[in-house]
Amino acid sequence: MEVMMAWAPVVKEEKEAESLDGEGHSGRIEKNPLEDDRLESARAEMGEVKRENERLKATLSRIMKDYRSLQTQLSSIVPQEQDKKPLEKTDSNSEREESELVSLSLGVVRNGEVERTAASTKTTEKGEVMINHEGLSLGMDCRPTEDDPSSWSREKSPEERKEEEADAGELPWPPSKVLKTWRPGDREVPQQSIHGKTTRVSVRARCDTPTVCTHHLRPMNDGCQWRKYGQKVAKGNPCPRAYYRCTAAPGCPVRKQVQRCAGDMSILITTYEGTHSHPLPLSATAMASTTSAAARMLMEGPLVSRQQNPASAMAGLHVPIISFPGDPRQRRFPLPNPSISSSLSHTTITLDFASPPSSAYWPYSAQTCRLPSNLPSPSSFTFSPSEANPSSNPFSSSGHLSFGVQEYDDQSQVARLFGPGRRSQDPFRSQPDSQNNTSSHPLADTVAAATEAIAADPSFQSALAAAVTSVLGGQEALLQKLRWGEQFSPVSPFEPSLGENGYAGSSYLTRSNSSTMNPQQGDVLRPLQTSTSAFWGPKNGYASPEDNSSWEHS
DNA sequence: CGCCTTTGACCTGCGC
DNA sequence: GCGCAGGTCAAAGGCG
Numbered sequence A: 001m002e003v004m005m006a007w008a009p010v011v012k013e014e015k016e017a018e019s020l021d022g023e024g025h026s027g028r029i030e031k032n033p034l035e036d037d038r039l040e041s042a043r044a045e046m047g048e049v050k051r052e053n054e055r056l057k058a059t060l061s062r063i064m065k066d067y068r069s070l071q072t073q074l075s076s077i078v079p080q081e082q083d084k085k086p087l088e089k090t091d092s093n094s095e096r097e098e099s100e101l102v103s104l105s106l107g108v109v110r111n112g113e114v115e116r117t118a119a120s121t122k123t124t125e126k127g128e129v130m131i132n133h134e135g136l137s138l139g140m141d142c143r144p145t146e147d148d149p150s151s152w153s154r155e156k157s158p159e160e161r162k163e164e165e166a167d168a169g170e171l172p173w174p175p176s177k178v179l180k181t182w183r184p185g186d187r188e189v190p191q192q193s194i195h196g197k198t199t200r201v202s203v204r205a206r207c208d209t210p211t212v213c214t215h216h217l218r219p220m221n222d223g224c225q226w227r228k229y230g231q232k233v234a235k236g237n238p239c240p241r242a243y244y245r246c247t248a249a250p251g252c253p254v255r256k257q258v259q260r261c262a263g264d265m266s267i268l269i270t271t272y273e274g275t276h277s278h279p280l281p282l283s284a285t286a287m288a289s290t291t292s293a294a295a296r297m298l299m300e301g302p303l304v305s306r307q308q309n310p311a312s313a314m315a316g317l318h319v320p321i322i323s324f325p326g327d328p329r330q331r332r333f334p335l336p337n338p339s340i341s342s343s344l345s346h347t348t349i350t351l352d353f354a355s356p357p358s359s360a361y362w363p364y365s366a367q368t369c370r371l372p373s374n375l376p377s378p379s380s381f382t383f384s385p386s387e388a389n390p391s392s393n394p395f396s397s398s399g400h401l402s403f404g405v406q407e408y409d410d411q412s413q414v415a416r417l418f419g420p421g422r423r424s425q426d427p428f429r430s431q432p433d434s435q436n437n438t439s440s441h442p443l444a445d446t447v448a449a450a451t452e453a454i455a456a457d458p459s460f461q462s463a464l465a466a467a468v469t470s471v472l473g474g475q476e477a478l479l480q481k482l483r484w485g486e487q488f489s490p491v492s493p494f495e496p497s498l499g500e501n502g503y504a505g506s507s508y509l510t511r512s513n514s515s516t517m518n519p520q521q522g523d524v525l526r527p528l529q530t531s532t533s534a535f536w537g538p539k540n541g542y543a544s545p546e547d548n549s550s551w552e553h554s
Numbered sequence B: 001c002g003c004c005t006t007t008g009a010c011c012t013g014c015g016c
Numbered sequence C: 001g002c003g004c005a006g007g008t009c010a011a012a013g014g015c016g
Helices: A002-026 A033-087 A091-099 A133-139 A158-168 A282-300 A310-316 A411-415 A442-456 A458-472 A476-483
Strands: A102-106 A117-123 A129-131 A180-182 A198-206 A226-233 A240-246 A255-260 A267-273 A321-323 A339-342 A346-352 A368-370 A380-384 A402-406 A509-511 A525-527
Parallel strands (some): A198 A346
Antiparallel strands (some): A102 A117, A180 A339, A198 A267, A226 A240, A321 A368, A339 A346, A402 A525
């Protein structure tokens, strides 16, 4: 349990304090005023810690209770879903069912209206509000509606796809035969474990390096080691496609393809396939931790504002959410225009960083998105690239990008952001709201800034894809570890230690000291260094792939 | 010398 | 079955 892991140090601290207290009584031979003072202060501190611990325990028990409640609801929902499916088109049954349902109009509020997504709830005998499958997916469901033809995940006709492909001037990867466009509302989340399909993650990133069409494509540095094993000129694209294999570990099945977009040579398309059979280098896992939630969110579905979502607000559900602005209608997301397609053999997730979102597309002040319901505990992720100046680049300003995992209790907490790597007295304390109110939509703006920064950093994009593949590969445990900084030095989190590739990676993420942590804020992970120059160090003499600037100009 | 990239040949899957 | 295109292999050469 993450929360327990997070609080373990507190308990330990308490025990140590008690031990100290005991020694203080038994070991005292003669009174020393100075020692008394220290003892007193230690006792006071211990009492504080105890109180803190009590609060944390209370919060934990509440979270556990909520979690079990959610689990119970989920387990009761899943059979309902299975039962319901064959009945969907059975009028009599569905009508009868319908009469017991409280229909809700859910979705994105726009112009005072609510975009409807199919969702309904039902009150059980116990008076609990049960959300049926579609209700559960309400935060994830973004099905196109008739009045919303621009829904980003809408099913496209073959003609439309052809047009898009032709427009992009490239062939899709996987090659053609896109049978189905995955919609975030779909329950069959594409994962490698599903139906034996392999999952590919494709990243479209703008790379302004003046390599119009290089025949020496070099992969973006994403923390992994790649060996080129082939190159092929694909039909319809004058630029060759380069094939790389992960060499970070022998036998690692991960491969990636790098190709420039025929339509726009400044766009680089990197496609990853497979799951690393080895732990990702810390430089990659740091990114992975940042992006894992986003990746999972991407897999699970898009967003609906909790604020504007009556179902999530009801019944006191402590539903995990992601603070994550976006307007599905505009296909604008903090995550770049994600789309998922599936072929017979594999599913491809495409992250389009080439067209970074603009804050103008994020009209909501606190758009939130629910995390996948299968996360192990209630938690909320806040992608928080905010500085006081929301328009500032979250990387360039300080070289730090914060992200957090926090238990939320109310909406205000959801909206709280952490400063990006701020070394204040209590860097993990939420920024005062006033700081976030420098614009009317601080979250939207700051995330927009972050996204733009991401879009400007191919390395990050590449790492994101690596992260996504890792997530798809079921490395949830690793991600959980990352969330809580398990992998990092518990003694001195700020002290760098060499990673397996010589990275001083363990300092990239740290966990906040629990004694300075506001229990209401939860634990916070943050990368200490995410500036690209510090983040991506060369691993060996063949470091050219690590440096985009070394791309050969043709 | 070891590891990398290059590159032509070969393999495989799919559509016609 | 044939042709096409994507993907992979492996020998050759380059580089540090």
